[in-house]
Amino acid sequence: MDHPTMTVRTRFAPSPTGYLHIGGARTALFNWLYARKHGGRFVLRIEDTDRERSTTESVNVILEAMAWLGLDYDEGPVYQSERFPRYREVIQRLLEEGRAYYCYCTKEELDEMRQAQMERKQKPRYDGRCRHRKAPREGVSPVVRFRNPDEGAVIIDDLVRGRVVFQNQELDDLIIARSDGTPTYNLTVVVDDLDMGMSHVIRGDDHLNNTPRQINIMRALGGEPPDYAHVPMILGEDGARLSKRHGAVSVLEYRDQGYLPEALLNYLVRLGWAHGDQEVFSIDEMIELFDIKDVNKSASTFNPAKLLWLNHHYIMHSDPLHVAHHLRWHLGQLGIDPEAGGPDPVDVVAAQRERCKTLREMAESSLFFYRDFEQYDEKAAKKNLKQAALEPLKKLHQQFQALQNWEPESLHQVVLDTAQSLDLKLGKVAQPLRVALSGGAVSPPIDVTLYLLGKEVVSARLARAIKYIEKNSSTP
RNA sequence: GUCCCCAUCGUCUAGUCGGCCUAGGACACAGCCCUUUCAAGGCUGCGACACGGGUUCGAAUCCCGUUGGGGACGCCA
Numbered sequence: 206m207d208h209p210t211m212t213v214r215t216r217f218a219p220s221p222t223g224y225l226h227i228g229g230a231r232t233a234l235f236n237w238l239y240a241r242k243h244g245g246r247f248v249l250r251i252e253d254t255d256r257e258r259s260t261t262e263s264v265n266v267i268l269e270a271m272a273w274l275g276l277d278y279d280e281g282p283v284y285q286s287e288r289f290p291r292y293r294e295v296i297q298r299l300l301e302e303g304r305a306y307y308c309y310c311t312k313e314e315l316d317e318m319r320q321a322q323m324e325r326k327q328k329p330r331y332d333g334r335c336r337h338r339k340a341p342r343e344g345v346s347p348v349v350r351f352r353n354p355d356e357g358a359v360i361i362d363d364l365v366r367g368r369v370v371f372q373n374q375e376l377d378d379l380i381i382a383r384s385d386g387t388p389t390y391n392l393t394v395v396v397d398d399l400d401m402g403m404s405h406v407i408r409g410d411d412h413l414n415n416t417p418r419q420i421n422i423m424r425a426l427g428g429e430p431p432d433y434a435h436v437p438m439i440l441g442e443d444g445a446r447l448s449k450r451h452g453a454v455s456v457l458e459y460r461d462q463g464y465l466p467e468a469l470l471n472y473l474v475r476l477g478w479a480h481g482d483q484e485v486f487s488i489d490e491m492i493e494l495f496d497i498k499d500v501n502k503s504a505s506t507f508n509p510a511k512l513l514w515l516n517h518h519y520i521m522h523s524d525p526l527h528v529a530h531h532l533r534w535h536l537g538q539l540g541i542d543p544e545a546g547g548p549d550p551v552d553v554v555a556a557q558r559e560r561c562k563t564l565r566e567m568a569e570s571s572l573f574f575y576r577d578f579e580q581y582d583e584k585a586a587k588k589n590l591k592q593a594a595l596e597p598l599k600k601l602h603q604q605f606q607a608l609q610n611w612e613p614e615s616l617h618q619v620v621l622d623t624a625q626s627l628d629l630k631l632g633k634v635a636q637p638l639r640v641a642l643s644g645g646a647v648s649p650p651i652d653v654t655l656y657l658l659g660k661e662v663v664s665a666r667l668a669r670a671i672k673y674i675e676k677n678s679s680t681p
Numbered sequence: 682g683u684c685c686c687c688a689u690c691g692u693c694u695a696g697u698c699g700g701c702c703u704a705g706g707a708c709a710c711a712g713c714c715c716u717u718u719c720a721a722g723g724c725u726g727c728g729a730c731a732c733g734g735g736u737u738c739g740a741a742u743c744c745c746g747u748u749g750g751g752g753a754c755g756c757c758a
Contacts (some may be wrong), residue, residue: 220758255757312756319754328683329754348756366686375684375754383756390758414685414753437687437751444750472693475707479694482706501687501694504751508692511708521721560720570719585718620717635717647719 213245214404217271217278218394220252221263224455225270227507228409228439228447231473235436236407237276238474238495248401249281254393256286270456274466275488283401285393292388295396295426296349296381304425305381307347308335330377349382351392351422359417364405364434365500371417379418395419399428407434407497410504434497437477437504447507463535463565465523468516477501485518517562525554528564535568536575547575548657556649556657570647574657577666578644581673585646594637595674597627601638602667611660617652641670 215236219229240247249271253259268282285292299305308331310318319329336352354373361369381392388396398406398419413435420430441451453459459469471486478501480486480494520528529550536543536550543550553571561567572578581590604619624634635651642663648654655663 218758222758252758258757308756315756323682326682330683369685371685377754380756385756387756389756394758409752410686411752412758415758417685435686440751442692446751475693477693479706482695484693484707503687505694506692508708511693514708517721558721560718589718624717631717633717639718643718645718649719651717 211404213240213243214248214402215240215245215407216248216250216281216398216401216403217276218250218252218397218408219267220255220258221260221267222255222258223263224457225267226447226454227456227473228454230270230274230456230469231439231476232407232409232436233271233276234274234470234473235434235495235497235500236405237278238491239405239407239497240279241492242495245404246279247277248283248403249278250283250397250401251281251285252390252393253284253286254388254390256387259286266457270460273460274456274470280401283397285397288393288397289387291400292382292393292396293386296388296392299351299381299425300349302425303352305349305351306336306378307338307341308350308378308380309338309342309345309347310335311345328375330375331379333378336378346384348380348384350378351381351418351425353378353418353421359420361413361416361420361433363413364407364432364497365437366413366435366502369413371414373417373421376418376421381422391415391418392422395422395426395428398431399423399426403431405432405434405497407436410435410438434500436497436500437502439476440504440506442506442508444506451507452509461538461565463563463567464512464516465519465528465531465564467523468519469512471519472512472515476505476507477503485515513562520554520561520564520567521558525551525558528554528558531564532567532571535564536571538565539568539572541568541572541575543575548659552657556653560647560649573643573645573648580644581640582645585640585644586673589637589640589646590670590674590677592674593633595671597623597629597634598637598641598667598671598674600627601634602664602671605655605660605663605667608660611656613652613656616655620651620655637670638667642666 217233217236219225237247239245251264253264271278296305315331318332322329331350335350341347353376357373359371359373363369379391380389382388416433416435423430439447441447443451447454453462456469460466467488470488470491474486474491474495475484478495478499486494532550532554533543553574554567557567557571561570600623601619604623608615608619620635620638621631624631627634636646639648639651639654640646642648642654642658
């Protein structure tokens, strides 16, 4: 099976008509993993033969998403729009060899035919009425159809589905060139998979039905079909195919929401594939353990909650340096330049990672480290910044100003001592302090928060809080 | 409608050739513990072999059917 002489070549072939979605990303991942595992080559091909719908903007978004995911390709991107001469040549050859013919049927005629077939409860398919037409029809620019075999069957030994058999009678003569001469999908895929020497075609389940047609064209061209692997679809929570209405489906949207690429990859690889009870896989482990033959046959439902859990896991357990790299980007999105002042993002990551499931969330709840908050959280202030907090805060203010070494341990001791000396429970001191410093009721542990903020900022914010209490709790 | 495919907890899944499965893990959910906030962490609980027939000493695992779901049927890819 795995001939050492035969190098594995896989490809990801999106059509640039939108963003890179979750399902496409998983297909890309599977292809990438398979190539990497076998020391093969991974090719990126842009299927932009439909000029109406393809945009360069969409190409850029796809490339950006691939780069963010870290799915690097060894060849490409190859643009099908640049290979039209080659497709024309192949179409011409099929025409000359009688494997294809011109069809002059109008769209109206075809619609009629289909409708009639539907009414007869038949599968709508082209009946081949132009197969033997000799003369062109006036005023109609023809399409080219592939002449599909009438008899026999196409057997596909799919790497994930097993053997699937299609009767040629079920297939019709599909269009391989539009009336404007441009090639269609089923032709370009075949030509490219052959020309590019693909050894394995790993793609979505929705292409399973196209496969026998493609194999027939390949054979007509004298080519040997690659191995196919049709991976199951990803469904939304309502059981329908995953789409925009199920929430975020674009890869870059996940980036923007604060997901780590490795978390998304890890989630995706576990959709339809498992290795025992293991849930977390590093990229290297995926490459080592993944095998397309182990992919499940059934569709799986996209579960955002589990992705979120994985993301949190990666935030907590990855190298803080790495997480900080991504956090910087998110801080930047919020208009913060961490280089311009404030704590090192690496320290922020260490302080925040338990309580933030996304980097976006972490960036947002870390804003107070980098700039003054506008106002106190209403509830938190009402509960904590009241008369009773005045004395503790004043005392803390003094103590901190007098403190020589600004370290978490000594800061911790100050808070402890203050509470003790005032005969208060720790919460009565720490919580008002937290609100004074962060503006809200939630922050990293108070000593860490103090430490990261620095003496100057702590002093200023305490002064602000004291003033706030004095102003607000003075009864008129 | 026709063809193709699929079927284990709410979700992702484990379940090597049928026995070790009174079906395991993870997410979610609930409760308890820990606790200076929020978390994190620990423990416990809830919860599935779609249904009906076979085959067999024995089936989640094999066969058939039913039902349910998905996909394809385009001068889209």
